[in-house]
Amino acid sequence: MTITCTCGSVMRLSLRTLIYSSKVEINNVPIYTCESCHRSEVxxxxxxxxxxxxxxxxxxxxEPSKIRFDECNELAFLLMKASDQELLHESLMNIIEERINELLDMLLLAKSLNDPAWVEELRGRLRQISDHYVISGTLGRDH
Ligand SMILES: [Zn+2]
Known part of the structure; x- marks a missing residue:
């Protein structure tokens, strides 16, 4: 997953730690970094x-001193899973599909348990993934 930097070089996606107001650590935030000028963007x-x-x-x-962004955001979670050594042979698409199935199973369970808060949370997670499908489709085009 790469995009082009304003300087013309390639920016690569990786999971990094952000420090908020010099005291809160936010781990596993997906950030693009330029190989040449080291500019970065979320x-x-x-x-x-x-x-x-x-x-x-x-x-x-x-305020907590450490937060794992992959616990709040599905895409960060999926990117973390994809960079897992054991899953390197699997494509990101497979990992995403597996995760969607897992979330849909949990959604069924949440509904059968009559837990509206959990249903809402799972719907939100599924939305984070479906939003990404649209975005990656746009980024994937050549023009
Ligand atoms: Zn650059």
Whole structure:
């Protein structure tokens, strides 16, 4: 997964740690970094989620010192899974499909348990993945 930097070089996607207001560590944030000028930018598909997470941290009284972004965002979770050594032979597409099936199974379970909060959370996670499908389709084009 690469995009082109303003300097013309390739930017590669990796999971990095962000430090918010010099005290909160946010781990596993998908960020593009340029190989030449080292400019970096947050993966556009997770920007919204990252923004609300940061707003949430800013609002909360007892802010945690460490947050795993892959626990809040499905795409970060999937990218982390894809970079897992044991799963290197599997394509990202397979991992995404497996995860969707897993989430749909959990959704059925949540519905049968009459747990609306869990149903809502799972729907949100499925939405994060489906939003990404649209975005990666756009990025994948040559023009
Ligand atoms: Zn650059």
């Amino acid at each position: 993966f556009s598909a997770v920007k919204g989620d990252l923004t609300s997470l940061i707003e949430h941290i800013a609002d909360s009284q007892d």
